[in-house]
Amino acid sequence: MTQPSSATHEMLNQSPPFEDVDLFAMDRPLVEAVAANGGAAAETELSEFGKHWGSAEMAARGRLANENTPKLRIFDPRGNRRDEVEFHPAYHELMARSAHAGVHNSTWNAQGKPAGGAAEVVRAAKFYMAAGVETGHLCPITMTRASVAALAAQPDLLAKAMPVIGTRAYDPSFAPWPTKRGMTLGMGMTEKQGGTDVRSNMTRAERDGETYRITGHKWFMSAPMCDAFLVLAQADEGLTCFFMPRFTPDGSVNAIQFQRLKDKLGNRSNASSEVEFVGAYAQRVGDEGKGIRTIIQMVQLTRQDCAIASAGLMRSGLAHALHHARHRSVFQKHLADQPLMRSVLADMALHVEATIALVMRLCRAFDRAPHDQSEAAYMRLLTPAIKYWVCKSAPGFLYEAMECLGGNGYVEEGILARHFRESPVNAIWEGSGNVMCLDVLRALSREAEAAAAVLQALAGETRGLSGAAETVASIGKAFRRPDGERVARLAVEQLALLAAAAALNKVSSHQAELFAATRLAGTHAGMYGAVDLSSADVSGLLARALP
Numbered sequence: 001m002t003q004p005s006s007a008t009h010e011m012l013n014q015s016p017p018f019e020d021v022d023l024f025a026m027d028r029p030l031v032e033a034v035a036a037n038g039g040a041a042a043e044t045e046l047s048e049f050g051k052h053w054g055s056a057e058m059a060a061r062g063r064l065a066n067e068n069t070p071k072l073r074i075f076d077p078r079g080n081r082r083d084e085v086e087f088h089p090a091y092h093e094l095m096a097r098s099a100h101a102g103v104h105n106s107t108w109n110a111q112g113k114p115a116g117g118a119a120e121v122v123r124a125a126k127f128y129m130a131a132g133v134e135t136g137h138l139c140p141i142t143m144t145r146a147s148v149a150a151l152a153a154q155p156d157l158l159a160k161a162m163p164v165i166g167t168r169a170y171d172p173s174f175a176p177w178p179t180k181r182g183m184t185l186g187m188g189m190t191e192k193q194g195g196t197d198v199r200s201n202m203t204r205a206e207r208d209g210e211t212y213r214i215t216g217h218k219w220f221m222s223a224p225m226c227d228a229f230l231v232l233a234q235a236d237e238g239l240t241c242f243f244m245p246r247f248t249p250d251g252s253v254n255a256i257q258f259q260r261l262k263d264k265l266g267n268r269s270n271a272s273s274e275v276e277f278v279g280a281y282a283q284r285v286g287d288e289g290k291g292i293r294t295i296i297q298m299v300q301l302t303r304q305d306c307a308i309a310s311a312g313l314m315r316s317g318l319a320h321a322l323h324h325a326r327h328r329s330v331f332q333k334h335l336a337d338q339p340l341m342r343s344v345l346a347d348m349a350l351h352v353e354a355t356i357a358l359v360m361r362l363c364r365a366f367d368r369a370p371h372d373q374s375e376a377a378y379m380r381l382l383t384p385a386i387k388y389w390v391c392k393s394a395p396g397f398l399y400e401a402m403e404c405l406g407g408n409g410y411v412e413e414g415i416l417a418r419h420f421r422e423s424p425v426n427a428i429w430e431g432s433g434n435v436m437c438l439d440v441l442r443a444l445s446r447e448a449e450a451a452a453a454v455l456q457a458l459a460g461e462t463r464g465l466s467g468a469a470e471t472v473a474s475i476g477k478a479f480r481r482p483d484g485e486r487v488a489r490l491a492v493e494q495l496a497l498l499a500a501a502a503a504l505n506k507v508s509s510h511q512a513e514l515f516a517a518t519r520l521a522g523t524h525a526g527m528y529g530a531v532d533l534s535s536a537d538v539s540g541l542l543a544r545a546l547p
């Protein structure tokens, strides 16, 4: 395409921006995965969302929110504590748009119970599309949605909070949450001496009548302008979960003192604080000593969202790469017509197809788990395996997508540099890679029968696919080994691949066989494109990925 000339040269051969598109309708693997998992009725709503989030305006907001990073204002000019974080208006717009679409609450009904139907699948499709545009703001969105699961341990508090959590308004005012039109919640678990091992938490909780005073610190506490945080602290009976609002019931600012904001690799539109609690007011959530059991309900949901967000990042990387390759010519031929580039893009498209099928299958399990034991078992065993595989595959994938754009991929004006810097965090937080593998082992030993049934079901759903039977046998063998922990990564990766093949088989048996042939029947080579796919399959994959 010829573009306006500059004084010294003609502008040729640069790809146009990938904007003003319908992120839903143009993503056939997404449309089919949503339909295969019960969400077909929401197609119009998702297409509206896709058009809005695919607009040039939203892309600009994503860029602005990351270029103009949040600022911590600890004191006012007279030296009084403020402990406020200021965000660029673009960040607030992104928050408002996500809240307006219910991404922060649509999986719950007004009472804070699971909404049922395909609420998880539909909301996941929105989360996935939004993640491809701007991921940082999704941190408070995901924590707010997930907090309801932990608040369920304290029904009186949940009943008070739901009317505020349950609205689709975003209210950024710094005011007590019961007075607001909408609210967001964060969580504080990680301390300097340990994030995985939260039992090492030193923060103390002392009874103050019916409530508590919390003293201590958190080393990472993201989205500090949330209206309340679910915080772990040691009470008399042990580690306990608390609801810590920004304001005390008498309307004064709670003793939550931010020390500084983290200077992060990515996730820059989102603020992550270091914080001290100086006798901060809090209410107990669940029983004393049951803090991990209470907050793990929330963490299970944030882990699900990590996988969805990483899938969305990869999809965005693929779409930008393919769009660019269709417009950029090298040696008089579009990149998208060069056989080697086609192999790279098709192999990447296959990875994304399997990933989106898998995360939507997981979301269906979340939808059905309250009424279906086998779906609940799938959810418990597969959530850590899927978080492990999907999130850890994102950085390598996005690096490859970036390379498809050549030098333009590496510079900050484009979205791929931002996606690449964003991509490692989903694997690190909410349970890092090894921790996810240990979680799979834990689910296997605690619920051996249910886990065996999940594996058997996956074997049935993948029967006849290349390499599936061997993979099933290998997983079973690895998990039975007395030194299973040593080989856990191998077995968990195979489990995720098998589950991906099964999920894809429900969407398209042909795509599932391509995935199985290149990922189960042999070990996939280290780089994308190092596969032997037929020309017809390459064309088919690319057409499905982007019309």
Ligand SMILES: Cc1cc2nc3c(=O)[nH]c(=O)nc-3n(C[C@H](O)[C@H](O)[C@H](O)COP(=O)(O)OP(=O)(O)OC[C@H]3O[C@@H](n4cnc5c(N)ncnc54)[C@H](O)[C@@H]3O)c2cc1C
Pocket: 186, 187, 188, 189, 190, 193, 194, 195, 196, 197, 220, 221, 222, 223, 264, 267, 272, 425, 428, 429, 430, 431, 432, 433, 434, 435, 438
């Ligand atoms: C941007 C960002 C924002 C964050 N926001 C929040 C927040 O809002 N609230 C919050 O509470 N936390 C937050 N965190 C903290 C995050 O959840 C922790 O960093 C994470 O849980 C890991 O804990 P850690 O850093 O203490 O590492 P460690 O627990 O020391 O783990 C280090 C490594 O050891 C591995 N490992 C741990 N145990 C084992 C084992 N038994 N065997 C083998 N390997 C093991 C882990 O997989 C990891 O790779 C945030 C982190 C980041 C980067």
